Amino acid sequence: MGFGMMFLWAIVLAALVIGAILLVRTLSQSNEQAGSGSVDAASGLDVLEERFARGEIDSDEFEQRRQTLRS
Secondary structure (H helix, E strand, O other), rough: HHHHHHHHHHHHHHHHHHHHHHHHHHHHHHHHHHHHHOHHHHHHHHHHHHHHHHHOHHHHHHHHHHHHHHO
């Protein structure tokens, strides 16, 4: 019975380690996705085009900001 209990504990320990690894990987991936919300030039240009289409900015301001984003 001693060998069987040791084998069972090894399986339980392996399951806990694997579960912890999967949990850490899942949490780190969700943090990376949440952190990737920074605005890059392409999405900034999309926002700028939307604002121009809605009439929030005029054509001069649109051109100035577009040049800034592209540089």
